[in-house]
Amino acid sequence: MKFVVSIFVYVLASLTAVAGSAELPIVTVTHRSVEGIGATPGVMRRDPSDIIRVDDTYYVWYSRGKISPGYDATVWYATSSDGVHWDEQGQALAKGEPGGWDGASVFTPNILVAEGRYWLFYTGTSRKFQKGFNPDSKIGVAVSESPNGPWSRVGDGPVVTNSEHGNDFDSHLVDDACLVARDGKYWLYYKGRQMGKGPGQTQMGVAVAEDPQGPYMKHAANPVIPGNHEVLVWPQGGGVAAMIGTTGPKEITNSIMYAADGIRFTKTYHVNSGPWAGGVYRADDFKMDYSGGSPKWGIEIGRPVKGGGTRLPFLQRFEIPEVSQQSMR
Template identity: 65%
Template sequence: MDSLTKKLNFMKRTSIELSFAAALFAVTSLAAVAEDRPIGTVTISYSDLSGIGAEEGVMRRDPSDIVKVDGIYYVWYSKGKISPGYDATIWCATSSDGHKWTEKGMALAKGEAGTWEGASVFTPNILVAEDRYWLFYTGTSRTFGKGFNPDSKIGIAVSDSPDGPWERLATNPALRNSDNADDFDSHLIDDACLLVRDGRYWFYYKGRQLGKSPAQTQMGVAIADKPEGPYVKYENNPVIPGNHEVMVWPQDSGVAAMIGTTGPKPITRSILYSDDGFHFSKTHNIIAVPTAAGAYRPEAFTQSGKGKHIEWGVHIGKQKGFLPFVERFDVKVEESLSDSPDR
């Protein structure tokens, strides 16, 4: 082995060791903070929905957060015919009570063949700002099949009404995977979740590094001065060293995040809290955590400083003999720290 090869191998090993050390430090820090405070418990219960529930031969998954417009709840989701959702288009449903839903039709079709969103559009979420509706969505150019590996990016479509029609922004994609192979999101990005804080637009998302598995997905944030962007990634991403699904909401003057089953054990199946939106610590354990959930977050875009624990939402339901569907969840919080003056 020549000296150049030895040097390159040394540098590669050093980079891997530093990345591992950084991740371990982040998890250890979260665990240490959690030990200094009492941890509450969140219990989740589930119930069927009409209109967008289990249906033979139909896949509905990855529902957005829920918004209420003129007394009507709106949700968007991926709809297709295969379980993973990589053949999907984006659809919308409405409800007056959060239990009985009416599917309104397709909100966004696949992009033109050969483009970054030509094979599928999926995992939608919504931002309400400047009296308009901004539909964030993930797209991929690759057709699902054997050896499939998504190359996802995130785009935005805008409308004057939650009922559409939706117009894609000419500046799409709004967020791309990193060109730096060492970054946590160098392979793909997905799963937008939006908040308005301090007059700016906070765009939380998940990312995966080249060579990593889905189980090693982490969470980052990008921020913009306008709803259409440009969104600039936080220089110290990732902000959470795990989480395959992204759901955040305003709580008091800070940000809470629900963590699913993916990530380091100290933070899975939990709720984390951050005063500044960047540095999170554990506040609650979750019993029966939902999958790829979206929540009703009435304070998400208001900057009121009065956000509370979420009370209900929707997620991916599973039932033998059916493709994924949308199911309701309700939240019961015990030993809540939301009103603690020293948090």
């Protein structure tokens, strides 16, 4: 009898959760092409950063190379006056010294504006990415007085590394930094994967520092989101919102999640046609404890045209309707 009651309670709780999820509002993301960083024969562009605006110019950084994966790449950047027509400016960050922790590839960049300077976070590898299951990818940072560079690497090594404990969610790799300034500190959200796990089992964690250059300490509550292959977070209403793609438990995929404390995330929106490995225009939200609204647009990896044959990844724009803070509660 106790067993039957337990099953009944479990089923009832599951149905209640599903029903509650079904009542959530829906956000439909739209997509459009851009000029200057779109599809180009023989050129791979992918993994764009968040976008910032300096004076009247928008900036975006991204991985650029000649093969489809971003694992033999360097970091490039482009500028725009309207977010649609872009001018590629060239390489922002080259590979590190041969044999160094970032000597084989630098990719998946993101940007932080803090303390009057620009901080370019990136993923680096010392050898061919994911060769066997040896942990290799780590997160580093470079700094500049200008968004146009030149960029100087901070320190002699990475600021976030994979865990040495095989059972941790990030024991295989860490990647894809995204920064939020809150509570007088810098919160670096990232994705991690456990040793022996595949891309579909990627999860999200956060590391916190009092200074943009670190040291970053991983939060004891990690992983803070049990899924998501691309990290896209932003501050909103005093908390942190996260766009979740197609990777992870079905209960959270294709959604926006929210955490008032930056740690305990709950699902708040369903998302239709969400961005693919995108970054958003961050406006003023690198200010400490920003409490404004949601981002309106960003840059993502473009989707190949059906019947168009194989094509290297390229960049395009996506636009997000207003996400109400009321629904984030």
